[in-house]
Amino acid sequence: MQWVKLDDTTVVADQPLSAFVGKSLAANVNTYDKQLTRLATFVYPTTAEGDAKVKWASALDRRGTIIVVDVGNNAITFVVKVFYRTTNAAIGGRIYVQDIDTGWQVDSDVPGSASPTSIDIAVTSSGLTGRRAFLISFQSDVSEEPVGTVEVVGGVGNQVFCEPFGSNYPFTLATGYYEMYHLISFDPSAGNPAPSPDALLNYQVCAFKHNINADRPPHGVLVVWPELETTPPILTTNTTGAPKNNANLYELGRLELFSISVETSWPAFGSVRSPYVYQQPTSIKRISNQIDPAMANLQPNAGTLLSTGGYLGCVLPAGEEATFAFFVQTNKSVQQLLVSFRAVAYTATDAAPDITFGVRDFQGNTVDNDITHTNMPVPRITGQITVNPQPGTAMFMNGVLAGDQLWGMRDAMPIQDAAKGLSVRFAWGPNVATEIAQGSNGTTDAVYYGTITATADLYIYAFNCKVQ
């Protein structure tokens, strides 16, 4: 513990009482940069066995998610710690950290690792204060050699029809859709699909479906991202013809994500010259001016993440609740909750949903009044279900529409899609009718939870709840 004790050891001979107190206060304020640094941790659900549910592979560009970090006061240094393992211990990738507002970014290699490990990415920036949004994105390395070959029959939209090359597929077959993290390379010039300006086209394989029914073909379906080129098509839409060409499969580095932490610190205040503070009454005022921002900017957050198992963000079907728990240790700290997130709709059922935020006590009772924003113009994000994607639509919700959480990629998005989400904000309080109980060890009535509901299916990301 380095906090300076206020006693006679800090006083100089003949100083007035206010002087040595002021000097000690200045010394305290000048150590806040090291002793009250901020840390935001984003923790993603695991399987019952402790394996990561978020599995993150991206072949063609870097894709990821937005996290909102309450960086404190005038933060200049950031260390982003990613806790992960890779599915293939020999293949990793590269991870990027980008400040949404200023655009600066840093990147780092992600080495392959069979066991959970972490990498630190250090960033130095100009002073940032309050809640800041960062895009954390990842691009996979690709295996140097193909893992095998399939015979391609045809394709349409995000489906490639295939059969085994030889007697077997270069992967183990299972029932229904199952997840893959591969790259498939077409060479149209070697086969008989329509011509393409590109001699070699690459698509990420997110899933495979093995058709075992008698009405096949196609024998197998590779679900790819992005959708196949249609103008001109690189594959015919025929599912019954003889195989037209062969395509190689490569393995992608795949991140299995457990958590992301961001630790921030800021420069020493420094401007209060401790030895002279008692001679400069204006410096006392300066101390006050530095304590005040620390009051608000260093207030702990109540929540940092809403996440559905397997997703970087939260899939919120209409009528269901997204929740987060919080408790407060000081009664001043619950005057106001500031909730913010971005939202997109992934179905066409309602383009302008009502979105509601509320607080519940330990018995599920409503605390104060719920807040509803009506007719919110939430943009709709179209997944890969169409042959011809509409201009401006995004594909980062791949897999959600099928309701199958075994698909790869899921909700990793490029920055241009991340920017499409509607920014939703709620300010709950400050004059609530019911006092929030303070929580301490053994308390059985002081953990509350926030609840978010909507009248349409939403996908929520970039969530933060700040206590004011």
Next chain:
Amino acid sequence: MSFAVPDIEPAAPVGLIAGDWIQASSMRSLVLRDRFVFATRRRLIASLPKVVTTASASYQVAYGFQAKMLPTANGIMLIGVTASDDCNVRVITSYGTTALTTGGMGCIIDQITGIPPSTWFGITVEVKSNTGSPVTIYGINMQEQILTAADLP
């Protein structure tokens, strides 16, 4: 000289003006505000999203991650959970383990002590239902315990 950590955020001092003398009440207010900031601005260790248990009476892993306390932490991590019915949440670290039981629809706060400050450590969170049916855990909140006067030098 000793001061308690105020329970409520002290009001800002008023009337500070240039001069060699500062009113004692203003200086005391500054001291208390400084104490309040230092003692209460602790870290949120993690805010874990909603999880629904299985019906099984056996623990199942829900989260595994790394965290770090402030260099001035007192080594105590408070864990709060609120759930729709009776369930257990077990939090495991290399410095201690605790199991929280809600006992029905409700909440509880427990703690793990002895965590070294400013050191990354691993946390595993396991959950199980005590009802034979799936239980919704609305969230799990972990914070550094705020400091008391006894923690301060």
